[in-house]
Amino acid sequence: MSDKGGNLDSRKEFKPTPAGQYKYWDEELIASKKMLNSFHRQGTEVVQRFLGGNIRRQDDSFVGNLFRLNLYHSNITTLKSLMYGNLPSVAVSRTNNDPKDDVGRVAANILERILTNDIQCNGQEYDTCLAADLEDRLIPGLGCSKVRYNCEICEDEFGQEYIEDVSAACE
Secondary structure: OOOOOOOOOOHHHOOOOHHHHHHHHHHHHHHHHHHHHHHHHHHHHHHHHHOOOOOEOOOOOEOOOOOOOOHHHHHHHHHHHHHOOOOOOOOOOOOOOOOOOHHHHHHHHHHHHHHHHHHHHOHHHHHHHHHHHHHHHHOOOOOOOOOOOOOOEEEOOOOOEEEOOOHHHOO
């Protein structure tokens, strides 16, 4: 394993068995936790500063009931408003705008409609996710999201499997 705590030197160090793969991924997770530990600690401090938590002077004595204007909070709020006001719009274009490429034109048009429909149907969730990502990027500095896809597979009377349609909420 490398000294920096990031990646392993070589994946060939581990056997291609389930036990070897387990050991590889276990060491990868340990190394990533070690690498992200200082980031998480600094992120917690930055969030506390954003929220106006314990403010200390340089001589490390606690500032009591003094009024302190939190310019960091004001700056982040202003940046957030500037960077994200509305849902983004989808624009799909072809690299080569060949006039006789009907297949590419139709494919780009279909892709743009699919993506636009996806954003419109899941607008509230999409908006919440993007706003949280932007805040996560501006305050602690990471800006990533985790999205979970829940799929319900049902079986009809003939034994055929199908996916339950959950797009009914999008109207």
